[in-house]
Amino acid sequence: MDLKNLIRVTINDIPVLVPEGSTILDAAKRAEVYIPTLCHLKLDDFAIENKPSSCRVCMVEVEGRPRLCTACSETATDGMVVSTNSQRALRARRTNVELLLSNHPQLCLTCAKNMDCELQKLAHDIGCREITYSGKRSHHPDDETSYSVISHPDKCIMCRRCETMCNEVQTVGVLSALDRGFSTVVRTAFHLDMTETSCTKCGQCVAVCPTGALTETNCTHRVWRALQDPSKHVVVQVAPAVRVALGEMFGMAAGTISTGKICTALRKLGFDGIFDTDWAADLTIMEEASEIVHRLSTPGSTLPILTSCCPAWVYFVESQFPDMLDIPSTCKSPQIMFGTMAKTYYAEQKGLDPKDIVVVSIMPCLAKKSEARRPELMNDGMKDVDIVVTTREFGHMLIEIGLDLNQMTDSNFDSIMGESTGASIIFGTTGGVIEAALRTASEWITGEPLKSVELTSLRGFDGIREGTVTIGDRDLHVGIAHGLGNARRLLEGIRDGEFHYDAIEIMACPGGCIGGGGQPYHHGDMEILLKRQQAIYREDRGKMIRKSHENPMIKKIYDEYLGEPYGPKAHELLHTTYTPKPRI
Amino acid sequence: MPHIEFDMSILDPALLQELDEFIEVQEFPQESIIAILHKAQELFLWLPRELQLHIARKTDLPAARIHGIVSFYSFFLEEPNGKYTVSVCMGTACFVKGAQPILDEFRKQLGMGPKDKITKDGVFSLNDVRCIGACGLAPVVRVNEKIYGHFKVEQVKEVIQHYRELEEQAQ
Numbered sequence: 001m002d003l004k005n006l007i008r009v010t011i012n013d014i015p016v017l018v019p020e021g022s023t024i025l026d027a028a029k030r031a032e033v034y035i036p037t038l039c040h041l042k043l044d045d046f047a048i049e050n051k052p053s054s055c056r057v058c059m060v061e062v063e064g065r066p067r068l069c070t071a072c073s074e075t076a077t078d079g080m081v082v083s084t085n086s087q088r089a090l091r092a093r094r095t096n097v098e099l100l101l102s103n104h105p106q107l108c109l110t111c112a113k114n115m116d117c118e119l120q121k122l123a124h125d126i127g128c129r130e131i132t133y134s135g136k137r138s139h140h141p142d143d144e145t146s147y148s149v150i151s152h153p154d155k156c157i158m159c160r161r162c163e164t165m166c167n168e169v170q171t172v173g174v175l176s177a178l179d180r181g182f183s184t185v186v187r188t189a190f191h192l193d194m195t196e197t198s199c200t201k202c203g204q205c206v207a208v209c210p211t212g213a214l215t216e217t218n219c220t221h222r223v224w225r226a227l228q229d230p231s232k233h234v235v236v237q238v239a240p241a242v243r244v245a246l247g248e249m250f251g252m253a254a255g256t257i258s259t260g261k262i263c264t265a266l267r268k269l270g271f272d273g274i275f276d277t278d279w280a281a282d283l284t285i286m287e288e289a290s291e292i293v294h295r296l297s298t299p300g301s302t303l304p305i306l307t308s309c310c311p312a313w314v315y316f317v318e319s320q321f322p323d324m325l326d327i328p329s330t331c332k333s334p335q336i337m338f339g340t341m342a343k344t345y346y347a348e349q350k351g352l353d354p355k356d357i358v359v360v361s362i363m364p365c366l367a368k369k370s371e372a373r374r375p376e377l378m379n380d381g382m383k384d385v386d387i388v389v390t391t392r393e394f395g396h397m398l399i400e401i402g403l404d405l406n407q408m409t410d411s412n413f414d415s416i417m418g419e420s421t422g423a424s425i426i427f428g429t430t431g432g433v434i435e436a437a438l439r440t441a442s443e444w445i446t447g448e449p450l451k452s453v454e455l456t457s458l459r460g461f462d463g464i465r466e467g468t469v470t471i472g473d474r475d476l477h478v479g480i481a482h483g484l485g486n487a488r489r490l491l492e493g494i495r496d497g498e499f500h501y502d503a504i505e506i507m508a509c510p511g512g513c514i515g516g517g518g519q520p521y522h523h524g525d526m527e528i529l530l531k532r533q534q535a536i537y538r539e540d541r542g543k544m545i546r547k548s549h550e551n552p553m554i555k556k557i558y559d560e561y562l563g564e565p566y567g568p569k570a571h572e573l574l575h576t577t578y579t580p581k582p583r584i
Numbered sequence: 585m586p587h588i589e590f591d592m593s594i595l596d597p598a599l600l601q602e603l604d605e606f607i608e609v610q611e612f613p614q615e616s617i618i619a620i621l622h623k624a625q626e627l628f629l630w631l632p633r634e635l636q637l638h639i640a641r642k643t644d645l646p647a648a649r650i651h652g653i654v655s656f657y658s659f660f661l662e663e664p665n666g667k668y669t670v671s672v673c674m675g676t677a678c679f680v681k682g683a684q685p686i687l688d689e690f691r692k693q694l695g696m697g698p699k700d701k702i703t704k705d706g707v708f709s710l711n712d713v714r715c716i717g718a719c720g721l722a723p724v725v726r727v728n729e730k731i732y733g734h735f736k737v738e739q740v741k742e743v744i745q746h747y748r749e750l751e752e753q754a755q
């Protein structure tokens with residue numbers, strides 16, 4: 001820290017030194033004094049701060065000033081003396097919370113955010129016992145058209161965090177405050193349905209909304225129904241990022257790995273087959289690495305090649321860069337590859353009619369819900385994946401029947417779609433997919449084992465990174481972006497000829513799937529994402545086999561069923577197409 | 585997934601070209617968005633959503649942002665105005681002196697539903713407005729630029745009659 005630019009601030013008699021330009025809220029954090037906030041959201045890793053100062057629940061008193069000010073936006077000055085708990089400050093904060101509540105439907109009991117809502121917590125912390133203000137409430141119709149994100153604008157407190165997320169971090173820009181005064185509402189252009197816009201379904205707006213105004217669609221009842229139907233064979237797959245986050249809903253520290261406990265819990269729920277999306281990720285790598293090798297060795301092929309595992313990212317290219325649809329890999333995502341194999345290979349093995357198989361996915365992601373409905377991914381009207389629930393929904397299913405994850409013993413996924421490698425687990429974090437693909441591509445090209453499987457030049461947390469991986473006598477230039485705003489910058493750079501890469505990985509969510517829109521709420525604490533990422537790399541290190549092409553069950557499925565990687569049958573089953581989408 | 589088809593051909597190509605030229609000479613079109621919207625309204629008289637979408641694509645701003653601006657400033661019209669705009673003042677003074685029954689009567693006699701802003705023939709639009717600064721004359725009704733003070737519900741009929749006649753003469 002540069003000592004010259006420090007200022008001295010006193011918060012509730014605690015003196016602290018903070019860099020010039022800090023807000024009162026920053027200073028209070030340093031002094032370890034809690035000031036409630038609601039509209040404020042700071043995403044340090046993205047250098048983005050949402051501070052519309054609209055909720056005014058962070059009011060504090062500054063000595064010598066007649067008026068209270070908002071701690072989240074007021075810059076601290078040298079010698080400032082702040083009191084966060086003076087009578088005036090407390091009263092103002094309570095009044096402002098009550099005002100918010102007076103225009104809020106008090107539907108906590110049945111709200112999707114019950115016990116996870118920042119407004120509810122605030123009302124609780126402040127000790128609201130009655131709402132003294134009453135007046136007209138604004139009313140706006142709900143939008144439940146999307147398979148991923150649903151909006152209940154009556155629960156909106158106009159903090160505009162979602163707008164900051166969608167516009168500045170993701171640069172999709174489908175949300176904006178519309179109209180004025182009492183009728184103001186955060187909605188899509190022209191009040192269109194969410195499905196009529198270029199919303200990518202990344203769910204990042206849901207991840208930051210403090211209330212129940214934006215939530216995911218709830219599919220848990222469909223899972224219960226399938227499980228209770230004796231005519232159905234219900235199989236489940238679990239995505240990599242789920243196992244490093246679910247524990248948070250059961251009081252475990254961020255970054256706890258609970259793979260074995262999840263398998264046991266799924267068995268108790270009564271699934272007929274408990275499988276791993278990681279197995280399908282190994283399959284994806286076989287195809288994607290083949291595609292990379294193919295494009296690298298065929299003169300005139302389109303480069304760079306882009307990963308295609310993230311459906312929000314796919315939708316983003318289709319709607320924002322419709323002229324660049326020839327660069328994403330044609331590989332289906334692991335979730336869909338799993339579904340396809342469950343309804344073909346697995347059905348054959350088990351002697352089941354694919355129509356009687358229900359494929360359930362547990363995903364960190366809201367976009368995966370819409371992906372499962374893409375017409376390109378259906379066979380004769382049959383979906384490859386039938387029901388997608390998020391990490392959060394899965395956690396709630398366990399809570400509903402009184403299963404405490406902490407109490408579960410460890411067990412394993414079932415065979416034949418449960419064996420996986422370290423390469424597939426790292427799919428859950430930014431940088432992981434391309435690292436996994438290059439572990440395999442590299443050995444295929446050189447015919448020699450890698451000196452070190454960990455391609456650390458591809459790791460990290462910066463929004464845009466580049467790395468070089470040497471394969472034989474060739475240096476492969478790799479670009480990596482997470483967050484769609486970063487993806488946009490990368491793609492524009494490629495289009496303008498400013499960047500030259502051979503391979504690119506993009507994930508829509510900050511941090512990759514570990515920060516997905518369906519993960520337990522992080523409430524703006526980015527530390528949690530880092531811990532999940534470390535857990536992912538720990539899990540990789542703990543695996544005996546760390547390269548997808550060495551997965552024996554994957555070798556077996558090519559030998560017995562698929563034939564050559566990237567061959568005709570693989571093409572028919574494991575690859576897909578993209579279509580331009582309008583931009584609105 | 586369903587996608588709305590926006591029929592951009594409803595926009596007059598000559599006017600569109602003039603607007604595009606205006607946008608192209610802006611050094612920073614995104615920063616000049618308000619001026620661009622003003623120009624668009626000057627040309628097209630109102631801002632249909634197809635036009636907003638066109639401007640969004642031209643300036644590379646999200647359509648939601650454009651619509652946010654248009655719906656925030658009452659100056660921008662999201663629906664066409666009638667030839668005669670009847671504005672009934674709903675400011676405190678006028679409200680106390682019975683503006684609501686006047687507005688209701690206009691609505692009734694013009695055959696407009698509670699959410700309509702313009703008559704089916706496009707001749708009249710009806711607005712409620714905030715104080716227009718003529719409180720001494722409350723209740724006040726304005727038709728285009730003309731102010732009617734101390735307005736009585738009984739006058740609604742003759743005012744409508746007057747403008748209908750003007751309209752007939754014009755044709």
Ligand code: SF4
Pocket residue numbers: 155156157158159160161162163186205208209210211213214
């Ligand atoms: S929808 Fe949620 S995040 Fe968006 S403004 Fe409303 S309360 Fe805030």
Ligand code: SF4
Pocket residue numbers: 149165166170172173174175198199200201202203204205206
């Ligand atoms: S899901 Fe993503 S793209 Fe869609 S509105 Fe939310 S932040 Fe924007």
Ligand code: SF4
Pocket residue numbers: 201202309310311312313364365366367368507508509512513514515516517
């Ligand atoms: S990064 Fe992962 S969680 Fe986020 S949208 Fe893409 S696939 Fe889903």
Ligand code: FES
Pocket residue numbers: 036037038039040052053054055056057058070071072073
């Ligand atoms: S958190 Fe400071 S005004 Fe909302």
Ligand code: FES
Pocket residue numbers: 673674675676677678679714715716717718719720722723724
């Ligand atoms: S209140 Fe109607 S003119 Fe002032």
